[in-house]
Amino acid sequence: MALKNFLLQIAFILFLGLIIGLGINFSLVQKYFLGDFRFGFISLDEYSSIMFITLGEAEELFLERDALFIDSRSKEAFQEGHILGAVNIPFEEYKKEKALDLIFLPPEGTVVIYCDGSECNSSVELAKVFHKKGLLDIRIFFGGWIEWKGEGLPVSLEK
Amino acid sequence: MERRRASCIFGKMIRNKYILIAFRLVVGGVFIWAGVSKIIDPLEFAQNIANYRVFPAGISFFVALVLPWIEVICGVFLILGIFRYASALLLSGFLAVFLVLITATIIRGIDIDCGCFGSLSTKVDYKLILEDSILLFFSLNIYFSHKSVRVKSK
Numbered sequence: 001m002a003l004k005n006f007l008l009q010i011a012f013i014l015f016l017g018l019i020i021g022l023g024i025n026f027s028l029v030q031k032y033f034l035g036d037f038r039f040g041f042i043s044l045d046e047y048s049s050i051m052f053i054t055l056g057e058a059e060e061l062f063l064e065r066d067a068l069f070i071d072s073r074s075k076e077a078f079q080e081g082h083i084l085g086a087v088n089i090p091f092e093e094y095k096k097e098k099a100l101d102l103i104f105l106p107p108e109g110t111v112v113i114y115c116d117g118s119e120c121n122s123s124v125e126l127a128k129v130f131h132k133k134g135l136l137d138i139r140i141f142f143g144g145w146i147e148w149k150g151e152g153l154p155v156s157l158e159k
Numbered sequence: 160m161e162r163r164r165a166s167c168i169f170g171k172m173i174r175n176k177y178i179l180i181a182f183r184l185v186v187g188g189v190f191i192w193a194g195v196s197k198i199i200d201p202l203e204f205a206q207n208i209a210n211y212r213v214f215p216a217g218i219s220f221f222v223a224l225v226l227p228w229i230e231v232i233c234g235v236f237l238i239l240g241i242f243r244y245a246s247a248l249l250l251s252g253f254l255a256v257f258l259v260l261i262t263a264t265i266i267r268g269i270d271i272d273c274g275c276f277g278s279l280s281t282k283v284d285y286k287l288i289l290e291d292s293i294l295l296f297f298s299l300n301i302y303f304s305h306k307s308v309r310v311k312s313k
Contacts, residue, residue, distance in 0.1 A: 009245035013236070017229030025201055025224045037220050041205040121210055 039142045040124040050127045050138045058112055058141040059153060067110035067139065072122040082145065083114065084154040091115075091122035100129050107134045114141040114148070179304055182297040183247075187237035189294060190250060194231035196276045197223070207274025211260055212267075226253075237301070247301035254295040261287055 022029055031037065036044060039052045053061075061067040062083070069086035071078050078088040094100045105111065111130065115123040127138045141148075149155060197204040205223035209216060230253070233246040257275075264271065264283045273283045281287065 006245055009242040010249060013232055013242065013245060013249060014229060017232055018225050020232075021225035021228040024198075024228075028201065028220075028224065032217075032220060037202070037205070038216060041202040041209065041216075041220065041223075043202060121206065124206070 040121075040140065042124060042128065047128060047131045049131050049136050050140060052142050053112070053139045055141070055143045055147050055151060057139070058114070058143070058148070059151075061110065061112055061139070062153070067112045068105070070111055070113045070126070071145070072113055072115045072126045073120070073145065077116070077145075081149065081155055081157045083148055084156045086114075086156075089126060091126045095125075100126075103133075105130065105133070105135060107136050109135075110137040110139065111135060112139045112141050114144040116144050116146060120144060174304075179301060182301050183237045183240075183243065186247070186250060186294055186298045186301065187234040190230045190234035190237075193276050194227040194229075194234060197227035197274070198231070201227070204274055207272060210269075210271040210274070211264055212269065213260065213263075229253075244302055244305040247298045251295055251298045251302055254291050254298060258288060258291050258295065261291065 028037075031043075042050060044050065062069065062085075069083050071082045071086045071088045072091040073082075073088075074090050074093065075088060078086075078090070082088065089103065091100075094103075113123040113127050113130075115121075123140050123142070123144065127140050130138050201223045204227065205220045208214060208219040208223055214222070229249070233250050236242050236246040237250070261273065261283050265285070265288075269283070271283055273281055273287055275281070275287070
């Protein structure tokens with residue numbers, strides 16, 4: 001009987017947390033079921049200039065030479081291989097060195113930011129920084145280096 | 160038998176009710192603070208969970224919406240003395256999971272923020288293991304204080 005009461009108490013606490021958590025964040029839950037937050041956890045209302053793109057869209061932009069590809073991985077990872085023509089902005093290193101403030105990019109151009117793939121966070125963080133800098137068209141290629149290389153698309157292995 | 164043995168081990172340390180009250184205040188206070196700091200920005204917390212590279216995005220998202228509220232509820236209950244043993248057991252479970260995640264993250268060599276206190280989070284490191292272990296010790300003490308009273312009265 002005591003065990004039953006104890007389990008009921010645990011269930012009550014979990015249920016209360018569930019109801020309050022989902023209730024207060026109901027607008028976020030709605031957005032989730034409308035397709036938001038499937039790749040990264042940024043509100044696309046708040047970061048209106050940021051868009052997540054697929055491998056096909058990234059390839060199209062690459063072939064049209066219509067966008068600047070930015071690799072947000074570390075210098076070492078970039079040197080081991082990157083998308084052909086991409087420039088390296090190693091987010092974590094620049095963040096530590098406070099060098100992100102020194103980067104200037106024209107607001108009108110399209111940039112495609114990528115990192116290691118869906119397990120990487122630096123592309124999203126760098127996109128947020130660019131949004132704050134006023135860039136108008138920021139695309140995050142969430143499949144990243146892993147997906148690009150896996151498809152055998154053009155890469156550079158120059159050190 | 161195992162429970163009884165465990166409760167005896169903890170029982171030696173937790174009979175003093177003032178120490179137990181102090182434990183409840185510390186653990187409850189830390190979890191209220193931790194919960195509130197994550198409730199402020201659930202998306203940041205969701206990203207912090209995703210950074211551990213263990214859970215898929217959907218699970219990270221829903222855990223980030225619900226977990227901080229459970230932490231706050233348990234913290235408040237612990238301080239007020241409502242369902243204190245259930246709260247202590249739940250928080251002990253959370254702390255045990257956090258410890259496993261932190262240890263695995265260090266072993267895998269992933270350099271991330273722990274996400275424990277929202278934007279005030281520190282990096283995942285050995286200091287964090289120590290802090291969580293101390294909190295786990297406190298919360299298990301609170302939980303086993305209940306058991307030891309029962310065993311003693313038998």
